[in-house]
Amino acid sequence: MPIRVNDTEVPAPEDARVSLLDLLREHLHLTGTKKGCDQGACGACTVLLDGNRVLSCLTLAAQAEGREVRTIEGIAGAAGELHVLQRGFVEHDGLQCGYCTPGQICSAIAMAEELRRGDPSYVTPDIAAGPAAVTREEIRERMSGNLCRCGAHNGIVEAIEAMLAETAA
Template structure:
């Protein structure tokens, strides 16, 4: 059994108790995904599964993702260029210490995919609408699981809004 991580097949650990986060950090030395609280409360460990579904890797066992594709922040860049959302974070000062940044970026990519699929949030007004706009409240609700101790939220939000505007159909 293997997990495809950033485009490379990786054997599932023999120990079924290994979290996906520990597989990434301790076994594969992919240090972009951070271990913040290790309880699923801070979002620093957010990665993408099967393209654009965001999960908290500290709360997932690696064996659960056998046969799936996992993308970490290291897997977002292509051909030596930053992912457009990574570039937007740079341009809008969407980080200070940078510890939460990988999780914020992966979560924002997953959040934008949820919007495209019409997945409602707690603050979505019209549940029958064919699409959901990225309003101020939608953005903050959908990103509320990703904490930033430095308080760089204004830059984070500006980067996401800019990227979403360029990505929107």
């Protein structure tokens, strides 16, 4: 079964040890997805698998067979217009070195969908009811799997707040 990457079908690698991250970067030359720790601790390699955020470093490429992968290269519009969150990162200084940014953006796009579904987080007071309001605390908890070594977290949270406000309007 092929893997669909940003709407293009690609074959799974022959060597079962190849991670989805290495498939993207080394085989397909989609170098937007970054390799930070390569052990599931930093979130830089976050991509969307069937719409859900996952770590591509701990996913074997073979596990993605028959599934849809979306990377940072597939986030902007067809004519190259930036996604609302990409614009937000620019406007709110959501980055310094930029290495964690592709993972942050993929992660936050999926996070917005989780919020829309009403999924609770660890800091949601009423687990059964789900999040009543999208507080900064909620956003920080939900984005805790994406580290930013430069410390641009305040700008990242502001960019996400702007996206949520714009898409809710």
